[in-house]
Amino acid sequence: MTEVKRKVFGQMPREEGGGVVEKFVLKSDSVKVEILSLGCIIAALETKGRDGEFSDVVLGFDTLQGYMGKHPYFGAVVGRVANRIAKGRFTVDGKEYQLFLNNGPNSLHGGAKGFDKVLWSPEVLPNGVCFYRLSPDGEEGYPGDLKVWVTYMLSGGELSINYRAQTSKTTPINLTNHAYFNLAGQGSQDIYDHEISIEADSYLPVDDTNIPTGEVTAVQGTGFDLRQPVVLGKHLQKFCLDGFDHNFCLQQVQARRLAGSPSSPTPCSSQARSTTTPHGSSSAPLKETAC
Numbered sequence: 001m002t003e004v005k006r007k008v009f010g011q012m013p014r015e016e017g018g019g020v021v022e023k024f025v026l027k028s029d030s031v032k033v034e035i036l037s038l039g040c041i042i043a044a045l046e047t048k049g050r051d052g053e054f055s056d057v058v059l060g061f062d063t064l065q066g067y068m069g070k071h072p073y074f075g076a077v078v079g080r081v082a083n084r085i086a087k088g089r090f091t092v093d094g095k096e097y098q099l100f101l102n103n104g105p106n107s108l109h110g111g112a113k114g115f116d117k118v119l120w121s122p123e124v125l126p127n128g129v130c131f132y133r134l135s136p137d138g139e140e141g142y143p144g145d146l147k148v149w150v151t152y153m154l155s156g157g158e159l160s161i162n163y164r165a166q167t168s169k170t171t172p173i174n175l176t177n178h179a180y181f182n183l184a185g186q187g188s189q190d191i192y193d194h195e196i197s198i199e200a201d202s203y204l205p206v207d208d209t210n211i212p213t214g215e216v217t218a219v220q221g222t223g224f225d226l227r228q229p230v231v232l233g234k235h236l237q238k239f240c241l242d243g244f245d246h247n248f249c250l251q252q253v254q255a256r257r258l259a260g261s262p263s264s265p266t267p268c269s270s271q272a273r274s275t276t277t278p279h280g281s282s283s284a285p286l287k288e289t290a291c
Contacts, residue, residue, distance in 0.1 A: 002127035002154045003027045009036055010064025012119065019119045021064055024129045026154040033152070033159055038067060039076035039116035040131045040150045042179050045159070055185030073178035076116035077150055077163075078109040080135060080142050082176040086211045092143065092170050099141035104209050109178075111140035116178070120150070128153035137168065144169030192233025198226040 009023035022037045032054070034044040045058040060074045061067055067074070088099035088107035099107040109116070120131035128151060135146040144167040151162040163175045182191050203224045204212040219225040223239030 001028070004124055004127065004129065006122070006124060006129075009038075012038070012064075013068065016068070016117075017119070021119065022122060024122065024124070024152075026128060026152065026159075028154055028156055030157045031154060031159060033154060035129060035152055036067070037120050037122050037131065038064070039118065040120055040152075040177075041067065041077075041116070042075035042152075042177065045179070047157070049185065055187075057181055057183050057185055059180040059182065072180070073109060073116050075177070075179045077175060078178050079115040079148070079173065079175045080110055080140070080146065081107075081172050081174045082109055082178075083174070084108050084209075084211055085172075086209075088141070090172060092172075095143075097141055097143060106209055106211065107140075113140065115148070115175070125151070125153070127155060142171050144171040146171060146173065148175070150175070190233075192231075192236070194232045195229045196226060196232055197229040198224075200224070200227070 003026070005025045005027075007023050007025070009021045012019045012021060023043065024035045024037075026033045026035070030048050032044070032046040033042060035041065036043050041060070042058055043060045044056050046054045046056045049055050058075060061071075084103060084106040085099060087105055088101045090097055090099075100111040102108055102112050115133070115135070118133060120133045123130045123132070130149055130151040132147070132149050135142070135148060137143060137145050139146075146168075147166045149162075149164040151164075153160045153162070161177055165173050165175070167173070182188060183194060184191065200219060202216050202218050203222070205215050205217055206212050219227070223235070226235075
C-alpha cells in the first residue's frame with residue numbers, strides 16, 4: 001500500500017511566472033520519494049540500507065531557492081530532448097529547425113528553458129502522481145504542440161517512471177530523469193568505494209563539444225571497460241579519466257548532499273570531485289560546462 005501526500009513547497013518568483021510549487025510524498029513500507037511539480041523533480045529518495053535504517057540516496061535541495069539557482073538539473077525531467085543536438089539544428093520532413101544554443105555551439109537538455117524549469121500540472125493517483133504539460137509549437141525552436149505526461153508510481157520497493165507524449169507535428173523527443181545518486185546515503189563523503197559495472201562492449205567517442213563522432217569503439221583496454229565490477233575510486237585512479245557533464249556546476253551550487261566534498265579530492269586531481277550522473281561518473285579537474 002502506497003501513501004500519497006501533497007503539500008506546498010514554495011512560490012515561484014514573479015519573474016519566473018509565479019505559481020505554487022507543490023511537493024508530493026509517496027511512501028511505502030520500504031521507500032519514500034519526494035517529487036516536485038517544478039520540473040517533475042525527484043527531490044529526495046529514501047530507502048532502507050543493510051542496517052534497516054532509511055537513508056536519502058538522491059542529491060537535491062531542501063528549499064525552492066536552491067532549485068531557482070544554477071544547478072546541474074538535480075532530479076529533474078529534461079526535454080524535449082535530453083543530451084545535445086549538434087549546432088542546435090535538425091531537419092524534419094524537409095524543413096530545417098534551429099534551436100536555442102545553450103551549450104557552446106550545441107543545444108542541451110531542451111534549451112534555455114527546458115522541461116526542468118517549468119511548472120507541471122499534477123494529478124494524484126492511488127499509488128503515485130501524474131504530471132502533465134503542453135509544450136507549445138515553437139517552444140525553444142521545436143515543432144508541434146507536444147502534450148507530455150510523466151507518471152511516478154511507487155509499489156513496495158519499486159519506483160517506476162512512465163513517459164508518454166503526443167505531438168501535432170513530427171518532432172524529436174527524448175525524455176529522461178536527471179537524478180544524481182549517492183547510494184551510501186546523505187552524509188557520506190563521496191562515492192569512491194561504490195562498486196559499479198556496465199555490460200557494454202563498445203562506447204561512442206565524442207568530440208571536444210561532447211557530440212558523438214560517429215565511431216563505435218570497443219571498451220577493451222579503456223576506462224569505459226566496466227563489464228566486470230570495479231571499485232570506482234580505484235578505477236578512476238588507474239585511468240585518470242576526463243570529466244563528464246556538469247562538473248563545473250557542482251562546485252557552484254550548495255546542494256544539501258553532494259556526493260563529493262571539497263576536503264575529499266579525487267585520486268587524479270586535488271581540484272576535482274566525484275559524483276554520479278545520468279551520463280556517467282566524473283573525476284577530472286573541474287572544467288566549466290553549461291548546466
